[in-house]
Amino acid sequence: MSSNIKENIKMDILSKIDIRVGEIISVEDIEKSDKMVKLIVDFGTFNRTILVGMKKEREKPSEIVGHQALFVVNLAPKKMFGEVSEGMLFDIGYEDGIIPVLAMPEKPVPNGSRAG
Template identity: 35%
Template sequence: MSDMSNVSYDDFAKLDIRVAKILATEPIEGKSKIIKGLIDLGNDDKRDVIIGGAQYYQPEDLVGKTVIVIANLEPKKMAGVESNAMLLAADVDDKPFWLTVNEDVPLGSSIK
């Protein structure tokens, strides 16, 4: 068990967790662990994101994947790219395994 403190339900409820699809990816010059991605959250909401795990996945391997993202995370700029969401993943020995859904779920659907 980790040493992380509990989070209140009110704090959790502030997170906008949604279904998205990775539309495009590209390497970032000089970076071996991150790539630039473009995700679709439905309703014409497309965003640039930074995707970790580039040492394990080729950029083209991620295109078309349906993933789970935190859509209202404060933007962060890395390697000249502003990331406007965060993909959620299980972390196994520092390798990300992207969280997804089993069935066709409309893009932008809320995770609660």
């Protein structure tokens, strides 16, 4: 793990990132990719498709169905492997070279609840 801390930012930059709790309602394989899966995530008032590179990190990616996790929901959509990703899973560990785990609320909260 790196002990290097990224450069300081001002609060107004952080406040632009929309991080919300979503419940993972399905995980689908993306056959054209050796690492990507497609998540359908329920944010309470809307659902999003979010592509995640976890195929090589988990023996059974579908084990996360039904779990709540944190997601960035205001990234510009990005097309990959014929699918459009509408956000990003906020996980823990990837940047440090360990097998990532979900960033999850300690107890259930309403889908769509904002972090911050």
